[in-house]
Amino acid sequence: MLNKRPEALDYRAIRIAGIEGKRYDISIRDGRFTSVKESEPGAQIESLDHTEPFAQQEPDRPAEPTQSEPGLWISPGIIDLHTHLAWTDFDHADQLKRTSSEVEAMQGAAFGATLRTGVTTARDAGGITPQTIRHLVRNYGNPLRVETSSEMLGSADALGTKFLEGRLAEIYATGAGWVKIMATGGLGAPAEKVLEPVFSEEEFNFIVRHAHANQIKVLVHTWGGVTVDWSIRAGVESVEHGMFLTADQAGRLAESRTAYVSTASIYRIAADPAGVLALPPVIRDRAARAAEAHSRAIGYARSAGVRLGFGTDYATPLLHGYNLQELDTLLDYGLTRAEAWQSATSGAAEILGRGHDLGRIAEGYLADAVIWNADPFQARDADVLRESIVSVITGQSEAELAGGK
Ligand SMILES: [Zn+2]
Structure with missing residues (x-):
């Protein structure tokens, strides 16, 4: 599921991917990490989502349990520095045979698929303009940050x-x-x-x-x-x-x-x-x-x-x-x-020149993050990793990334 710019979200005794043997209490307010502190020993594992849970859910997915989860890991959202989100075919000539509405729907789907796999920021290396990015972010409901x-x-x-x-x-x-x-x-x-x-x-x-x-x-x-x-x-x-x-x-x-x-x-x-x-x-x-x-x-x-x-x-x-x-x-x-x-x-x-506000689970940083139900550093391969995604959190909403309507 996608959790877009949560207003208030707290995790207790969650583990941060790549840090062994420690648990953290992490608070997110208005899309930013406001507190990241090591948990007291013996703390109960839980996550508390204070935002309206049903507004955030995919219609076809059951509500996530909010307490006593066996184990959760958090990592920063992934940053993919080389994508081509607007391309629909390996050979550009094939894209030209498609109708513009078909191409747009495929591009919208590419934004969704990319975000749901934990990529919260992408640098597109050719083929999409900022105007198209804003259109796709707004109209397809996927707040993927794209340079x-x-x-x-x-x-x-x-x-x-x-x-x-x-x-x-x-x-x-x-x-x-x-x-x-x-x-x-x-x-x-x-x-x-x-x-x-x-x-x-x-x-x-x-x-x-x-x-x-x-x-x-x-x-x-x-x-x-x-x-x-x-x-x-x-x-x-x-x-x-x-x-x-x-x-x-x-x-x-x-x-x-x-x-x-x-x-x-x-x-x-x-x-x-x-x-x-x-x-x-x-x-x-x-x-x-x-x-x-x-x-x-x-x-x-x-x-x-x-x-x-x-x-x-x-x-x-x-x-x-x-x-x-x-x-x-x-x-x-x-x-x-x-x-x-x-x-x-x-x-x-x-x-990207965004080392000050992206790419870390740290106070003051944008809360772009992935929640995993297994240690991502132990995953056998990318398929296992993909399966273990519980939710993808974006620090910014569609409107913040793409402007008004
Ligand atoms: Zn390329």
Whole structure:
């Protein structure tokens, strides 16, 4: 169930995910944590929801018990730093065959599925404008907090700095907080060409400088190669995918505090002949090569101390709502549970510049949180984790996130 901006909600003797052997009394008032204190030994476990419980319930779900629960865990809401909430099909041409009302209903469903799996904040890496976000949040009742780049700058935009200046003005006019640079190819590019820069170094630097001068942050899609070096030198906020980054580049990413959002699980899914994307063999082979490199890149980044951000790159109805699968892949590639969860909570909040009010169970923070009926740090995999969600709490309502009617 979703518990949207609770006015008054108290948990007694609840455990905080990742903190062993302690229980906490936690109070939420008007969507913020107002008190987080270690419980007295022997305290009774309970949760007290002072808001009207029936208004908060899904019609098809029974009321949650409010007392004497066997054990509850709370974690911060998950932050997914790389989604595509507006995309409905792996191939954009397929989306164009759908009616606009069908596309909108699918986008609304993507917001709902993402929020219900515990993702309370997303950074959309291309394909949705702030206006559409507000419309979907208001009209579909899912107070998912979404930052966006609105569009992506790619090969069609590599027409010189004058042209880029116009494109950037269009993107800023949408109200986007980010600019996304497609700096290399991706699954659509053959292996021997995938690291070739899409923009000239001059164009690349121009975009970053222009964005920063306008208080807009920059995320860079790069599979590796020289555009990772450009990203570090230009001071972008984050590089995405990066499966072919070198140990030396990882060292410089760490030094420059540039974030690395690996989006690792999507390449395993894309490589899987039995996977939900069911891609043609040539694309699967490229994805398999990327996935194989990814575990090495993540290893380099981890040992260098790069700021790691959790992102899924999920972009179809078959994947929205399964975002927690990314945690499984990060663990398989060598992160500890604490590191993987940090990348999806406090670490991700810092990458968004929201380290002061998002991503932690702490007094004064927005009460974006997930309540679990089993220890999320012990879950065997993402399916078990998903099953153990009791409720998702959002610190803000639809109206707060999207404005009036
Ligand atoms: Zn993407």
